[in-house]
Amino acid sequence: MTNNNPEALRLDAISRRYGDLVIIEDVSFKLKRGETAALLGPSGSGKSSLLHIAGLLEAPSEGEVFVGGVATSKLNDAERTRIRRDALGFVYQFHHLLPEFSAVDNVALPLLISGVKKKTAVAEAARLLTALGLGDRLTHQPGQLSGGEQQRTAIARALANSPDLLLADEPTGNLDPKTSDVVFDALLKIVRNEGLSALIATHDQRLAKRMDRIVVIKNQRLVEIARAPG
Structure with missing residues (x-):
């Protein structure tokens, strides 16, 4: 899904509470099309809730x-589902791949x-996996893949529907530093x-320093937006 709006995402004075429990407080943030932010x-701190x-x-x-x-606040459930399906891709800390399917079939x-x-569909899945360095793992099931390969497969799956915006929640959180570098480099x-x-x-x-911008969340509030060094 692609449109001509220069903003991929804008959060305008976002707060989230459960009763008296504050999860996110008055967060505003913009992400331009083609821009990456950590x-x-x-x-x-509220990172997952904000995502x-x-x-x-x-x-x-x-x-x-x-x-x-x-x-999006006044959209109905069907309209919100369509945006999630067509415009957004999600990567989580756990890959959630179907164990009985091959990598290419999961994607x-x-x-x-x-x-x-x-x-x-299979051709596009193979293209994405190959672009992520998994061209020789297309027919492998998740149990036959390393942790880094599983996560790269999950990234490919998130990109399968050609989203405009990728949202990732600690995508290397379960990986060792060396594997984290491989996965993060492939993702970027x-x-x-x-x-x-x-x-x-x-x-x-x-890892955050490899992005275009860094957004810092502390105590449920956005405290800093900065260009990443380098």
């Missing part, structure tokens, strides 16, 4: 979420669900080659 902060709100997986208590320039599945013909390379925007939550400042 969402940096300690555990419990869920940005990805329309939960609604804010206050504020507005714009995806590709579209205000092709979102396309098949969207009605793409199997031959076309394909995001930039495909011309996507990305918002990636991490607690790793070393």
Whole structure:
């Protein structure tokens, strides 16, 4: 899904509360089309909740979420589902691959669900996996892949429907530093080659510095937005 709006994502005065418990407080942030940003902060700071709100997986208590320039607060469930399916890709800390499916079939599945013909879906899945360095692992099941290979397969699956915006929640959180570097490098390379925007939550400042911008969340508030060094 692609439109001509220069903003991939805009959060306008977002707050999220559960009763008296404040999860996110008055956060505003814009992500340009083709831009990458790290969402940096300690555990419990609200990073995951903010990603869920940005990805329309939960609604804010206050504020507005714009995806590709579209205000989402008044959309019905079907309209929100369509945006999630067509405009957004999600990567989680755990890969959630189907164990009985091969890597290429896991990646092709979102396309098949969207009605793409199997031959076309498999070809696109193979292209994405190859771009992520897994061209020789297409027919391997998740249990036959290393942790880094599983996560790269999950990244390919998130990109299968050609989203405009990739949202990733600690995508290397379960990996050792060396494997984290491999996965993060592969993720950034394909995001930039495909011309996507990305918002990636991490607690790793070393990885965050590879992004275009760094957004710091502390005590449920946005405390800093800066250009990444270098």
